[in-house]
Amino acid sequence: MLTDAPVAPAGLFGFINPSGLYDPTANGYSHVAVIRLPARVIHIAGQGGETxxxxxxxxxxxxxxxxxxxxxxxxxSAGATLADVAKLTVLVVDHDQDRLGILSDQIGRRWPLGRAPTCTLIPVPRLALEGMLFEIEATAYTG
Structure with a gap:
């Protein structure tokens, strides 16, 4: 959804997908997050797919x-939810369109349309653990 105004502007933060840029909603992210300070900032280290x-x-x-x-x-554990996340960084081993589709589907299930956080996807040749294919880190904000 392209918009030049923040989605849900009344909250702690809003997301913008400016006209003139590619519409990223089908791929499960937004271009811009606007944070209203003061806020509590929560950084989550890279989480992998291990149980x-x-x-x-x-x-x-x-x-x-x-x-x-x-x-x-x-x-x-920090009193936050996925709805509080403004920024994701994703690392994908052997990234391709099939993996992008899987990731976009999973993100779409967990964040409502138009509320997906900003996201940078970085294709990588390997991650920390043998067999690890995916890692995600996040920055969240709560009031």
Missing amino acids: ADGALSPRFEAQVAQALDNLSLALA
Whole structure:
């Protein structure tokens, strides 16, 4: 959804997808996040697709789902939710259009249309753990 005004401008932050730029909503992100200060800033370190016991699925889709679950748990520990996230950084091993589709679908399930945070996707050759295909870090803001 292209808009030159912040979506949900009454809250702590809003998202803008300016006219004149590519509409990123189908890919699950926004171009601009506007934060109203003062706010509590929460940085979440990169979360991978491993479970609490260290198990890591070989499937990309399963790793993305688990990493997003892990992100939700980390945010909750700081009193935040996915709705408080303004910025994501995503690392994807062997990135391609199929993986982008999986990621976009998973993000679309967790953030309502027009409320997806800003996001930078970085294709990488390898991540920290053997078999790790996906990692996501976040910055969230709460009042």
